[in-house]
């Protein structure tokens with residue numbers, strides 16, 4: 001897990017082949033490269049960058065890393081135009097308590113228009129992690145995805161789920177009702193390890209905690 005002042009990215013290793021899930025904030029490419037090297041791994045073995053959605057704290061350095069290391073960028077079809085800068089970032093419907101948090105989130109530098117080499121859809125195989133596949137989880141944004149590695153019992157939730165404080169539905173959703181449906185869907189995958197866009201991963205009693213948190217989310 002790579003931590004940034006706001007948000008996180010994850011590096012998955014299959015032998016020497018690397019997959020980056022989300023890409024920090026704009027300007028963090030050197031920091032990500034240094035983190036890869038600090039693990040004794042080679043950034044030139046970065047084989048793909050998978051973006052869970054179009055927000056600046058996840059897209060940030062993807063373009064710079066892709067240009068540097070030749071890794072293709074993957075994102076859902078519905079968020080790809082936003083990531084490319086062809087469409088504006090969709091405005092969330094903020095709850096009252098989210099308003100100051102959202103303003104804080106905007107202190108992250110805006111992501112530059114970023115190439116997306118492969119648009120993915122629900123159920124698409126991603127070619128790493130012994131069978132990682134896309135789980136479309138609309139609600140946070142229309143093209144938000146989770147990434148499920150059933151062979152390893154690992155689930156990357158993106159911002160559909162957050163663990164900053166209690167385990168909860170992610171904040172800043174464009175469609176809260178759809179986001180809650182997506183939360184239930186992710187919980188139903190019963191992962192052993194869940195990795196969030198914000199907050200510490202869950203590694204124990206994960207499936208039950210996700211089911212409970214999804215069930216306890218007010219509409």
Ligand SMILES: [Zn+2]
Nearest residue numbers: 007057159197
């Ligand atoms: Zn985020």
Ligand SMILES: [Zn+2]
Nearest residue numbers: 053055140159
């Ligand atoms: Zn987000």
